[in-house]
Amino acid sequence: MSIRIGILGYGNLGKGVEKAVNANPDEELVGVFTRRDPSSVKTVSGAKVYSTDDLKNMTGDIDVLVICGGSATDLPKMTPEYAKLFNVVDSFDTHANIPAHFAAVDAAAKAAGKIGVISCGWDPGMFSLNRLYAHSVLPGGKDYTFWGRGVSQGHSDAIRRIEGVKDARQYTVPVEASLQAVREGKDPELTTREKHTRECYVVAEDGADKARIEKEIKEMPNYFADYDTTVNFISEEEMKRDHGKLPHGGSVIYSGSTGDNKHVIEYSLKLDSNPEFTGSVLAAVARAAARMNAEGMSGGKTMFDIAPAYLSSESAEELRAHML
């Protein structure tokens, strides 16, 4: 029997989950749930669209609800709320607030006998797993995370809020020399500026003061002030033609040792589409959540708590026979 998946929220990430669920033969997409008027939403694959109000009447129709909302305000409310009714999976990524979010989801899921998996994706998610495996195998080493080259939506949004900016795309780029030093096991101490640069492509409004926009970007605290930032003004056509995708990726590099012997572990991703890869991770975790709950497990979980075999559509026997 297929695992029946619902998607709550239909932005870029929700569309990524839709594509992933449709690519998994053992999963079935029940529908997309939206806070907007359902008749105003058309899904890419033709999946049904429901109002979030319908969810409470569909607890028998959905095995796992994948919640695709923002970490700032949506997920802290939605994930604990829906963990009372469904097994849920989210991609909560505000690192500092993970313990509080976990506690809320854990309490709700435990009380309902459901599973609630938070912070799935690639960082947090696959990158976290690789940090954990490396630290566990070689205690006392040092991990480095480099992001990019890829589009940071948060930074792109921050530029768009500047007066005179029509559209913007920001690429986070790792500093090649630092990446190389880490790969060679040199264990450098790196400042924020030495790890990444920021590359901005901006469409200005007609007659806007470009020098002022560039200055405002480069001096923006937290987002840009601590980085070497380049700003390129481009036309709307160029933006459309050259910056329409949302690629991302990066590397987790761990440098550890056994006595005098050094060991370097690297996990890296080159993704054409950040939301589609993240959606694919969520779809695999949804499979694990359904299976773990069917075995009687409940409560809050992260990818750290999921035995890898649960993520696969293949049986334990098949995996041992040809993947081990």
Place this chain on the structure above:
Amino acid sequence: MSIRIGILGYGNLGKGVEKAVNANPDEELVGVFTRRDPSSVKTVSGAKVYSTDDLKNMTGDIDVLVICGGSATDLPKMTPEYAKLFNVVDSFDTHANIPAHFAAVDAAAKAAGKIGVISCGWDPGMFSLNRLYAHSVLPGGKDYTFWGRGVSQGHSDAIRRIEGVKDARQYTVPVEASLQAVREGKDPELTTREKHTRECYVVAEDGADKARIEKEIKEMPNYFADYDTTVNFISEEEMKRDHGKLPHGGSVIYSGSTGDNKHVIEYSLKLDSNPEFTGSVLAAVARAAARMNAEGMSGGKTMFDIAPAYLSSESAEELRAHML
């Protein structure tokens, strides 16, 4: 309370486990167990040496027995045998025989209420995990495993069995152009010869026929015939000076997609010491085995069945707070 570890078998791998257990503050090395005369074995760290005959009287003193034997004849007998008395961990690496070995260990461990984890290390082990995660997240993609640059002990041994060879070291080397094509997501079809080359360093006996030795190496079926192999004759001093270590490593590269968007996942290892890294994986898995058994789990397991958090000495709360 520390996790009490015993090591059965004291070759390169046993020494690697010894070093790793001593580097893990939450683990305690009870001793090394050998089939040789214990008085003839001196451990690197000064750990006690016992005869394997003592094991049956020490079931209350050891939480996990790490079995460091060969996959051809030792482990198929030893792992099921000792799974009747202890939680056990091994590095069984004969891929074709994993299902049979698993079945034997599973039956013994289940009957005894113990955990038996087989095939731990980096391949099988960390590489297998990365194949599994990638296939689960992006179904329908293609995985490539490249080994090296590193010493293959099996191939080095095969050369040593040739008449006139005093000592030998064989390095497996990935073909850079193929690695590059895979990293770029080109999904090439690669023959054995196109994936790896084999580099041999040989110390010949005085007066041995080097041309014959080189020919015998290059034409050896399975080991060398399907590869581009180079043979370098060196002196005993050069062997000692330049080839005393056992470095290894490699990459698992997965190329998948979501519709038109390509994604490339790479996990790579650069290891100064193959047995010490493998020993470090075994020490982490031993921690997981002890914890899982303490929670009531039993039976045969692989790293696919171990939730990553079990491998870490840190608590779930700590991991969520700073590693996720």
